[in-house]
Amino acid sequence: MQWPCASLKDADLGARTTLRVGGSVEWLLEPANPDELRAAIVRAKDEGFTPRVLGGGANLVIDDRGLPGVVIATDRMNFVFRPMAPPPGADEGGGGLLDEVVPSARVAPPDPADDPRLAVWAGVPLPKLCRAARDLGYSGLEKMAGVPGQVGGGIAMNAGGKDPDGTLWQMSDVVEQIRVVNELGEFEDIDAEAWAPGYRDGRLGDAVVAGAVLRFEPRPKAEVAGDSRDYLRRKNAVQPVTEWSAGCVFKNPDPEVSGGRTAGLLVDEAGGKGRRIGGAIISERHGNFLVNTGEASAEDVFTLIEETRARVAEHSGVELELEVKLWRRH
Ligand SMILES: Cc1cc2nc3c(=O)[nH]c(=O)nc-3n(C[C@H](O)[C@H](O)[C@H](O)COP(=O)(O)OP(=O)(O)OC[C@H]3O[C@@H](n4cnc5c(N)ncnc54)[C@H](O)[C@@H]3O)c2cc1C
Known part of the structure; x- marks a missing residue:
C-alpha cells in the first residue's frame, strides 16, 4: 500500500x-x-x-x-519554534504562528521576553518542551517536569496534576491555540477561549492534535529551573519513575464521592499495593501506578486493573474510572 x-x-x-x-x-x-x-x-x-x-x-x-x-x-513531528519577526517589508498579515514556523535565516528571533510563546508540533516530547521553556526563561510548565509523553498526547489528555494545597495545574494553562485535523480531515484552529477541556481529558473527540501555540510568562531562568527541579524531586519521591509504567491507572474520583481520597489512597486502603498478576504489579510506592516487572503480558495488566478496580469498589464503594487508555483487540 x-x-x-x-x-x-x-x-x-x-x-x-x-x-x-x-x-x-x-x-x-x-x-x-x-x-x-x-x-x-x-x-x-x-x-x-x-x-x-x-x-x-x-x-x-x-x-x-x-x-x-x-x-x-507522531514521534517525527518533533519541532519547537519561536515566533520570528517578519523580514523587513514583509506583509505582516496572514496566518497565525503555526503558519510562520519555517525558520528563516534572514530574520533573528525577537527577545524571548517580547513574545513569550512557542509553536510546537504534536510530537515534541514534553520533557524537551519543558527544557526549552526553562532555557528561555518562560514560566508555566515548571510542574510538568518529569511528565513523559508528547505535546499531542499531553493536550489530548490535558495532562497535569494537583498540588498538596489543592492547586490544579494542567496543559491547558499554557495553551493559546491548538491546530487539529478534524473529523472532515481538515485543519482547524481552536483558540483557548473556545476549548473546554476537562480533568485528564482534552475533550477533542476524534480530532487529532497537529500542533499548538503555547503562551508563557517571562520569569528569571534560575527561578524556572529551581522550581522545575523541586517538582521533579517531589515526583521522583512518590512515583516509581524509573520503572516501566503507564502513569496513573485511574482518575482521581470526585472528592465528594471519595471523601477526598485519591485513587492511589483508595487502592492502598483496599490492600491493592503489591498485588501481582504474572509480571504486572501494583507499585508499593504509589497505589495508582501499575508496573511491568519485565515479563508482563497485556492480559496480566488488563486483569490486574480490573481486579484492583473491583477491590476498591468492594472496599470503599467507589467506582474508579480509567485514566490510562486501553487499546484492546476485540
Ligand atoms: C512515570 C510517569 C509519570 C506520569 N505523570 C503524569 C502526571 O503527573 N500527570 C499526567 O497528567 N500524566 C502523567 N503521566 C501520563 C502521561 O505522561 C500523560 O498522559 C501524557 O500526556 C501522555 O502523552 P503521550 O504522548 O504519551 O500519549 P499516548 O500515551 O501516546 O496517548 C494517550 C492518548 O492520547 C491520544 N493521543 C496521543 N497523541 C495524540 C494527538 N496528537 N492527537 C489526539 N490524540 C492523541 C492517544 O490516541 C491516546 O488516546 C505519567 C506517565 C508516566 C509513565
Whole structure:
C-alpha cells in the first residue's frame, strides 16, 4: 500500500510505550509534519481504517495479540519554534504562528521576553518542551517536569496534576491555540477561549492534535529551573519513575464521592499495593501506578486493573474510572 508518509508494516508497538507492553500493528505511519499527518489520516480513512494516534505511549496499554489497521505515530513531528519577526517589508498579515514556523535565516528571533510563546508540533516530547521553556526563561510548565509523553498526547489528555494545597495545574494553562485535523480531515484552529477541556481529558473527540501555540510568562531562568527541579524531586519521591509504567491507572474520583481520597489512597486502603498478576504489579510506592516487572503480558495488566478496580469498589464503594487508555483487540 502507498502511504503519504513513512510507513512500517507489522511494526512493534510495545517498545514505543513506557509500560513496554503491546504487540504489533498492521500499519504504522510516521508523518514528519502536520501536512503529512493530515494526509495520513485522510488516506487511512479512505482505505477504510479508523486510525489510532500514538504519542509517547506514556498513558497506554496495548494488546499484545497485535492490532489490525493503522496507528499513526507522531514521534517525527518533533519541532519547537519561536515566533520570528517578519523580514523587513514583509506583509505582516496572514496566518497565525503555526503558519510562520519555517525558520528563516534572514530574520533573528525577537527577545524571548517580547513574545513569550512557542509553536510546537504534536510530537515534541514534553520533557524537551519543558527544557526549552526553562532555557528561555518562560514560566508555566515548571510542574510538568518529569511528565513523559508528547505535546499531542499531553493536550489530548490535558495532562497535569494537583498540588498538596489543592492547586490544579494542567496543559491547558499554557495553551493559546491548538491546530487539529478534524473529523472532515481538515485543519482547524481552536483558540483557548473556545476549548473546554476537562480533568485528564482534552475533550477533542476524534480530532487529532497537529500542533499548538503555547503562551508563557517571562520569569528569571534560575527561578524556572529551581522550581522545575523541586517538582521533579517531589515526583521522583512518590512515583516509581524509573520503572516501566503507564502513569496513573485511574482518575482521581470526585472528592465528594471519595471523601477526598485519591485513587492511589483508595487502592492502598483496599490492600491493592503489591498485588501481582504474572509480571504486572501494583507499585508499593504509589497505589495508582501499575508496573511491568519485565515479563508482563497485556492480559496480566488488563486483569490486574480490573481486579484492583473491583477491590476498591468492594472496599470503599467507589467506582474508579480509567485514566490510562486501553487499546484492546476485540
Ligand atoms: C512515570 C510517569 C509519570 C506520569 N505523570 C503524569 C502526571 O503527573 N500527570 C499526567 O497528567 N500524566 C502523567 N503521566 C501520563 C502521561 O505522561 C500523560 O498522559 C501524557 O500526556 C501522555 O502523552 P503521550 O504522548 O504519551 O500519549 P499516548 O500515551 O501516546 O496517548 C494517550 C492518548 O492520547 C491520544 N493521543 C496521543 N497523541 C495524540 C494527538 N496528537 N492527537 C489526539 N490524540 C492523541 C492517544 O490516541 C491516546 O488516546 C505519567 C506517565 C508516566 C509513565
